[in-house]
Amino acid sequence: MSPERARTDVLVIGAGIVGALIGRELAGRGHGVVLLDPEPGRGASIGNAGLLVPSFTRPMAAPSTWWEGVRGMTGENPLISIGSMSPAVLTWLARFTVAARPGRAGRIAARLVAPARAAADAYAGLAAETGIDLGLAREGWLQAARSPAVLRRKAVLARTLAKEGVDYEVLARDDLRAQEPELDPGLAGAVFFPGDSSLDPAATTRAALAAAEERGAVVRRTRVNGLVRRHGEVAAVRTGLGEFSATTYVLATGAGRLGGRGVQPGWGWSVDLPAMRNPISTPMIGLDDHVVFNPLRGRIRITGGMRIGGTPSARDDHPAATAIRQAAERLVPALRDLPAGSIVRAARPMTPDGLPRVARTGRNLIVATGHGTLGMTLAPATAVTVARLVGSEDRREEVLW
Ligand SMILES: Cc1cc2nc3c(=O)[nH]c(=O)nc-3n(C[C@H](O)[C@H](O)[C@H](O)COP(=O)(O)OP(=O)(O)OC[C@H]3O[C@@H](n4cnc5c(N)ncnc54)[C@H](O)[C@@H]3O)c2cc1C
Secondary structure, X not given: OOHHHOOOOEEEEOOOHHHHHHHHHHHHOOOOEEEEXXXXXXXXXXXXXXXXXXXXXXXXXXXXXXXXXXXXXXOOOOOEEEOOOOXXXXXXXXXXXXXXXXXXXXXXXXXXXXXXXXXXXXXXXXXXXXXXXXXXXXXXXXEEEOOHHHHHHHHHHHHHHHOOOOXXXXXXXXXXXXXOOOOOOOOOEEEEEOOOEEOOXXXXXXXXXXXXXXXXXXXXXXXXXXXXXXXXXXXXXXXXXEEEOOOEEEXXXXXXXXXXXXXXXXXXXXXEEEOOOOOOOOXXXXXXXXXXXXXXXXXXXXXXXXXXXXXXXXXXXXXXXXXXXXHHHHXXXXXXXXXXXXXXXXXXXXXOOOOOEEEEEEOOEXXXXXXXXXXXXXXXXXXXXXXXXXXXXXXXXXXXX
16 A cells, blocks of 8 residues: 555554554544554553553652652662753753652642553453453552551552542551562562552553554554644655655654653663562562562563663663662562563653643644653553544644643
8 A cells, every 4th residue: 555545534653552542542433544653562562561550640750759860860779860961851850850849749640540540441441352362460569668668658648549549558567478478578568559450561562553453544664754744734744655644643652752852761671581480479569679570471570770861772781681680589589580581671751740741732733642651551541532632623732631
């Protein structure tokens, strides 16, 4: 099919979890959809921890995390760092500092809880539609603390989210050991969030793409190098395969450059350790050690790292994976018996204030990026929001998140 002959109502640029679910939603509503991506489904959408977490909607831009970031800049924590001092990163950091003022994080979390809570049902629907096993487990998430002070702080934050309908239970040291006997006995306890879920992110992104295609969307493997603007609107996009045009354009490029100036990559790493028998059964985060565990079939995925800006290379992968594994082994000593696993480096699309950018930014241009640490969790809600925007007669700029 040549670009000229395609009947295209909507061009979706970027086919990670966000673009793929947007494509599926729009195709399901009868729009002619083309997705453009040089490597569909290979961005952060396969390199993430795979947790659907209404309990984790509090953005990074909060007073406590700001201090964490400052310590990261001084090199105190190898997994939290600033990857570049470019003007764009410095501007991002200045905006992050403003957004981190007291009181604001709670208000943002409150806005994100409802869309986050809808995610598990949406992915169950995707599994049923495609027949693909997403590894969806609706068994909750443990946020484990090494120090009693961190546990107390987490319990206070959990109480504020409970007002938005996020259930929780504080587990003291012995209760935690009873639930997960392989954990380090030195942990102070955990807050358990029974409403959180987990899945296999690669299988899920594959299913989202398959469903989009099954509903009639066309996926073209090509990078968009620029937008052609005429008479105040987007007339076409330039690619190695030629120009593509459509009535409406949706930018879902994650942390890619086209995503917008306000978005910086927040680099992280995931390591899959093959495991015949998983040493833990509940997904978990170590709050003091900043490492996330997702027990999947035949392997356990451990993830961590937050490097804002810059572009790490393959040389950075081994040290990052080693630091993540060491942190993970402190929490779950039985991991020491598992063989080395595969490493994926991926960039979260980070906005300074932690709110995704889902907005009409031009007469026929919609942006859907900036999902930060919550892209798997919020993508289903974003897809519905974008479909509503595409269908709306109102051409004025509208910011939805
Ligand atoms: C280590 C780590 C752990 C995470 N854990 C979780 C978690 O547990 N739960 C959660 O909800 N979220 C998590 N996230 C965040 C989540 O992965 C992201 O927010 C989400 O994947 C963003 O989806 P996306 O589709 O916007 O971007 P991506 O998945 O990065 O997809 C963007 C796509 O756009 C394409 N693209 C870029 N530029 C162009 C261009 N010029 N032309 C065409 N195509 C282009 C890319 O090839 C890519 O396929 C984590 C992220 C990381 C890195």
